[in-house]
Amino acid sequence: MSEKDREETTPPDSSRRNFIKMMGVLAIGAASIGFLRGGIQNIIPSSSPVLTGFPSLKLVDTTGKPISTNSLVVNNPEIVTFDYPLVDEPNFLLRLGDSNNKDVEIKPVTVSIPLTGQTFQSPGGVGPYKSVVASSAICQHLGCVPPEIRYHTFTASSFDGKIHCDCHGSTYDPFEGFKVVTGPTQRPLPNVIMSHEGSDPDTDSYYVKSLVGPVIYAHTSDLSGGNPLPSTTQTTVTVTKG
Amino acid sequence: MANENLIEKIMNDPQPIPRKVPDYMRKSGGFMFWTGAMVSAVFLYEVVTGLILLFYYQPSNAYKSTEAFLNTVPFGSIILTTHLYGAYAMIVLVYIHLLRNLFVGAYKRPRQMQWLSGILLLLMTIGVGFFGYSMSGDVLSADATDVGRGISGAVPVIGQYLTSLFFGSGTQLSLFHRLLAWHIVLAALIGIFFLAHFFLAEYNTIMPSGKDSGDRAPAIDKDDGTYKPWYPYNLLYMMQIVLLTLGIVVIIPSVLAVIPNVPALFSPFPQVAPNSPLAMSVPAYPPWFLLFIYKELDFQFAQGLGPFYATLIFAGLPLAYLVLLPYLDTKASLKLVDRPITVSFTIVGVVYLAILSAWGALEPGVPINNGIVAIFYIVPLVVITGFVLFLTKMIKQGKITNPYIGGIVLSATFAGLSAFGIGAILVYSGMNFTPSVLAGLSILGLFLGISLLFAFALIFGIFPPKARKQEENISKNTYVAYSSIMGVLSIVILIEILSMPFGNIYNQSLYGVGLGVLLLIGGVMIRLYRGQYYGE
Numbered sequence: 176m177s178e179k180d181r182e183e184t185t186p187p188d189s190s191r192r193n194f195i196k197m198m199g200v201l202a203i204g205a206a207s208i209g210f211l212r213g214g215i216q217n218i219i220p221s222s223s224p225v226l227t228g229f230p231s232l233k234l235v236d237t238t239g240k241p242i243s244t245n246s247l248v249v250n251n252p253e254i255v256t257f258d259y260p261l262v263d264e265p266n267f268l269l270r271l272g273d274s275n276n277k278d279v280e281i282k283p284v285t286v287s288i289p290l291t292g293q294t295f296q297s298p299g300g301v302g303p304y305k306s307v308v309a310s311s312a313i314c315q316h317l318g319c320v321p322p323e324i325r326y327h328t329f330t331a332s333s334f335d336g337k338i339h340c341d342c343h344g345s346t347y348d349p350f351e352g353f354k355v356v357t358g359p360t361q362r363p364l365p366n367v368i369m370s371h372e373g374s375d376p377d378t379d380s381y382y383v384k385s386l387v388g389p390v391i392y393a394h395t396s397d398l399s400g401g402n403p404l405p406s407t408t409q410t411t412v413t414v415t416k417g
Numbered sequence: 418m419a420n421e422n423l424i425e426k427i428m429n430d431p432q433p434i435p436r437k438v439p440d441y442m443r444k445s446g447g448f449m450f451w452t453g454a455m456v457s458a459v460f461l462y463e464v465v466t467g468l469i470l471l472f473y474y475q476p477s478n479a480y481k482s483t484e485a486f487l488n489t490v491p492f493g494s495i496i497l498t499t500h501l502y503g504a505y506a507m508i509v510l511v512y513i514h515l516l517r518n519l520f521v522g523a524y525k526r527p528r529q530m531q532w533l534s535g536i537l538l539l540l541m542t543i544g545v546g547f548f549g550y551s552m553s554g555d556v557l558s559a560d561a562t563d564v565g566r567g568i569s570g571a572v573p574v575i576g577q578y579l580t581s582l583f584f585g586s587g588t589q590l591s592l593f594h595r596l597l598a599w600h601i602v603l604a605a606l607i608g609i610f611f612l613a614h615f616f617l618a619e620y621n622t623i624m625p626s627g628k629d630s631g632d633r634a635p636a637i638d639k640d641d642g643t644y645k646p647w648y649p650y651n652l653l654y655m656m657q658i659v660l661l662t663l664g665i666v667v668i669i670p671s672v673l674a675v676i677p678n679v680p681a682l683f684s685p686f687p688q689v690a691p692n693s694p695l696a697m698s699v700p701a702y703p704p705w706f707l708l709f710i711y712k713e714l715d716f717q718f719a720q721g722l723g724p725f726y727a728t729l730i731f732a733g734l735p736l737a738y739l740v741l742l743p744y745l746d747t748k749a750s751l752k753l754v755d756r757p758i759t760v761s762f763t764i765v766g767v768v769y770l771a772i773l774s775a776w777g778a779l780e781p782g783v784p785i786n787n788g789i790v791a792i793f794y795i796v797p798l799v800v801i802t803g804f805v806l807f808l809t810k811m812i813k814q815g816k817i818t819n820p821y822i823g824g825i826v827l828s829a830t831f832a833g834l835s836a837f838g839i840g841a842i843l844v845y846s847g848m849n850f851t852p853s854v855l856a857g858l859s860i861l862g863l864f865l866g867i868s869l870l871f872a873f874a875l876i877f878g879i880f881p882p883k884a885r886k887q888e889e890n891i892s893k894n895t896y897v898a899y900s901s902i903m904g905v906l907s908i909v910i911l912i913e914i915l916s917m918p919f920g921n922i923y924n925q926s927l928y929g930v931g932l933g934v935l936l937l938i939g940g941v942m943i944r945l946y947r948g949q950y951y952g953e
Contacts, residue, residue, distance in 0.1 A: 191897050194900065194901075195896060197904075198901060199939065199942035199943060199945075199946055201904045201907055202907040202942050203656075205910065206907075206935035206936050209910075209911055210932065213491075216491040217493060218472050402475075402478065402489070403489070
């Protein structure tokens with residue numbers, strides 16, 4: 176079509192009309208793109224940390240009272256856990272003892288990660304007897320949680336003094352920085368770094384400070400991929416039957 | 418043809434879908450023919466935002482995951498608050514759609530099935546709203562599920578089964594899991610029944626204007642050869658309506674989100690958790706669209722009946738009336754004057770709904786004795802029905818010729834409603850002017866003043882007869898200028914909302930307002946274009 180033909184067949188106003196049309200399409204297109212930004216950015220789960228750093232939380236019981244040394248049972252056959260650092264991320268709280276249920280001092284040790292060959296420094300026990308330790312309670316093999324994974328006391332029929340996961344048989348040693356005893360897991364449990372305040376075992380209190388070791392199972396970082404805990408000062412310790 | 422395929426008939430008769438519609442559906446006031454389209458637009462918005470929310474909602478962690486979605490997920494605040502206000506808008510629009518069809522007589526043959534499916538959709542909309550509202554896990558949701566448990570549990574014989582069917586076997590996890598499941602199931606059912614409702618509407622054609630149908634049922638719309646094709650005329654008009662509706666739906670909660678101290682009833686955010694010490698300070702409100710049932714449960718004789726039978730009476734009777742209406746009012750005339758009982762019952766129903774809702778909001782949980790209940794039910798019924806009957810008689814006898822009679826009746830109804838409300842508050846509060854009583858009084862007083870002003874203005878003809886709109890001869894270049902301004906504005910807004918951080922609630926509100934303004938601009942541009950090039 177020549178230039179002249181087009182002028183004859185299209186109405187004289189068509190360029191104005193097309194301009195207004197274009198502006199309308201522009202406005203609606205802008206609205207759609209605006210929507211897309213919100214929608215897309217919303218459904219991509221944030222990999223940036225929901226917390227800026229590990230919170231320092233006091234361990235309290237379900238009534239809000241601080242957990243004291245004497246409120247913890249040595250080699251407790253029940254499962255004692257608390258959420259940290261995010262909601263739905265259980266951690267074991269253990270007061271370890273020997274076969275006579277006498278407190279055992281847990282020394283800081285270097286723990287290796289069989290999968291990567293790297294090592295990390297386990298913090299060791301805290302409290303008056305240096306016997307209280309904590310670790311993630313999510314199995315590093317396929318993510319099983321208590322009661323499948325739990326601490327077996329010295330009166331248990333098997334795996335005594337070890338953390339054992341019933342799902343696939345991974346076993347960890349809480350006395351040695353939660354290192355791998357038997358597979359299939361190739362990573363030890365992440366250790367919780369704790370601190371202790373007070374000298375009276377009836378009124379002292381425990382704080383959780385951070386995690387060390389591998390990241391929590393299936394996480395890209397310990398501080399992302401979940402919802403923050405409701406309190407920024409404390410986390411609740413719950414006890415369930417083993 | 419007797420054995421004609423029904424689907425073929427729906428798709429091709431009177432013309433193939435998408436169907437041509439008369440021009441008056443796109444003229445000023447034509448949006449009353451599109452109330453269903455507005456409902457569907459908002460429904461679609463709800464589906465989209467609801468599916469986004471589904472990525473994050475954790476029934477095991479209802480309150481915390483809702484709060485985390487609001488506070489930590491990018492654009493969570495804007496998506497959650499507009500999902501809530503979209504639901505509110507959908508309920509309001511469903512009521513408007515219902516009222517419009519009641520007044521034009523769209524329930525009459527051949528549209529009975531369409532009407533009944535619409536009633537079902539109303540119920541499902543309120544149901545899906547109830548379940549959605551209860552999902553946040555805040556103190557209000559706990560109150561709402563408690564009332565729901567009370568009503569379902571009081572159903573004779575099967576109460577216990579119904580309660581566990583809807584609200585689970587008792588743990589919080591099973592409760593919220595079920596609320597989520599029912600919310601989605603009902604939304605899906607709404608989608609399915611909406612399709613049935615929509616294709617019935619296509620089958621029965623749009624409800625033509627009174628002039629076209631001669632005000633007689635069956636009112637079928639037939640193309641008289643002047644109808645313009647669906648594309649582009651109706652498509653553009655529909656887009657205009659959809660964009661304007663969604664723009665408003667997005668803007669309102671975005672603005673409310675940054676206004677401090679919005680009352681719990683209209684707050685776009687969840688309240689505190691039920692186990693929080695602050696929960697005591699939040700009055701136990703149900704969602705506003707169920708306030709009327711909530712207030713009715715406070716009535717003295719309703720408390721004697723128990724929650725199930727009370728609900729059965731208060732919600733069941735109006736429902737039964739709506740269901741039976743197409744079979745009770747079978748006269749062919751669609752004129753309002755020929756249907757005074759239907760008209761007055763509709764007005765009375767709206768009056769009951771409005772007063773009960775306001776009452777429930779102002780005095781939640783305060784028991785009401787039988788005398789006041791009787792006055793509340795009888796006075797509006799007698800006054801409105803008598804007034805409407807008298808008025809229709811006068812009009813039929815030709816004694817009233819005021820062309821604004823519709824407006825006068827409407828403003829008189831508002832005035833009467835407000836006066837009744839003021840009287841009720843004055844009597845009931847025992848002249849004890851607490852802030853909530855004063856607030857109620859001043860709002861109603863304002864309504865009364867405005868509606869009386871309107872009524873008198875119309876009666877004494879202060880408004881000049883409708884002047885023919887002067888041909889606005891805006892030059893084509895002015896249109897071009899307008900559209901360029903809006904085009905540039907939309908680019909500026911787009912850049913602004915694309916580049917802003919989403920860190921806090923103010924940013925998200927700004928994003929929401931920007932988005933809403935873009936939608937409104939889109940709608941206005943279509944309006945300009947239609948005006949300029951289609952002469953509409």
